[in-house]
Structure formats: structure tokens, C-alpha cells
Amino acid sequence: MAPPFHCDHGHGIKLGENVFINYNGTMLDGGIITIVGGGVTVCPGVTIGDHGIIGAGSVVVKDIPSDSIAVGNPCRVIRKVNTNQ
Numbered sequence: 001m002a003p004p005f006h007c008d009h010g011h012g013i014k015l016g017e018n019v020f021i022n023y024n025g026t027m028l029d030g031g032i033i034t035i036v037g038g039g040v041t042v043c044p045g046v047t048i049g050d051h052g053i054i055g056a057g058s059v060v061v062k063d064i065p066s067d068s069i070a071v072g073n074p075c076r077v078i079r080k081v082n083t084n085q
Helices: none
Strands: 005-009 014-016 025-027 033-035 068-072 075-080
Touching: none
Parallel strands: 005 025, 014 033
Antiparallel strands: 068 075
């Protein structure tokens, strides 16, 4: 992790192996944030909505709506998350 890093609480963040958070990382962890790093690049100013899933190797250049699965370079939504389980 490259400094500085900012978060709300510090106990709602779960990181997988080999995750790297670059400079000025900010996580608002009032809810649980889970990151299992797979070479994803999230460009500055981009928001990934609640329950968003981003495929390994993706480059996220624009906002991803909540409850979406998105993949690719540039990253695009391929379907909604199935919440009927």
C-alpha cells in the first residue's frame, strides 16, 4: 500500500492476496469492502456501485452501476448480479 491511505473505520475492509492500493487510496468502509485482486485497474474518479463484481484484468474507466458484473478493457457491464438466491 502506498501512502497516504484513508478509511472511515478500518475494520470493514477485506483484501485478498497480492492486493496493491496506490497513492491516496480512500475506502469508505461503513459497509464491508471486499477486494480479491486480479489485476484490475480502477481509474481516478470512477465509482463501482454496491455489490459490483469486476472481472480479473479489467480496466474500469467509467462508473459501474450497483448489482452489476463488469469485465474487459475498457470495462463494461455484461449482466446484473442474480440476487434471487
